Amino acid sequence: MNKQIIFNLPVRDLERSKAFFAALGFSVNPRFSSENALFMNVVGDTLHVMLMTEGFFKSLINKPVVQAREANEVVICLSCESREEVDSLIARAQAAGARIPHPPEDHGFMYDQGFEDLDGHLWNLVWMAPQA
Structure with missing residues (x-):
């Protein structure tokens, strides 16, 4: 298996973010997506972004979610x-x-x-x- 980079980002509106990144040419991989997260191919098969609802993202960590508009x-x-x-x-x-x-x-x-x-x-x- 090839090494992959997958970075996770919290988003406020999953559907709106999906449309935004689709406009940039990112494609959704439904196999690894759910109502709380979208697995998107950024570049080929090696670089991906997992867009997660803020609530789901927060459930995976034990510290506050940074608000990217502020920091x-x-x-x-x-x-x-x-x-x-x-x-x-x-x-x-x-x-x-x-x-x-x-x-x-x-x-x-x-x-x-x-x-x-x-x-x-x-x-x-x-x-x-x-x-x-």
Whole structure:
């Protein structure tokens, strides 16, 4: 079995979050989903996100759930194949309701921009020149 990365995120409205991430091209794997959680394929078969209702998420931990609109613990960074892919994903995220906290940053060898999803989780999209 190949190693996989699965990160879990609490969300306020599971169906709304499902629609948001579907607009970005993430697909739901119904085999590992329920009324409390959606298992979504982010990139191929190795990177996934488990969107969980806040109540279900809280039942799995023994400390408070961070409200991502107020504080952040992590920025999820996804690599992209091109600058155009970064721009395309940002445009789709914004159209689906994301907040764009800053303009794109172009460092020549690296191009990136981020978005804040419906629950305030920060995502960064980055393209790096192959020669970098």
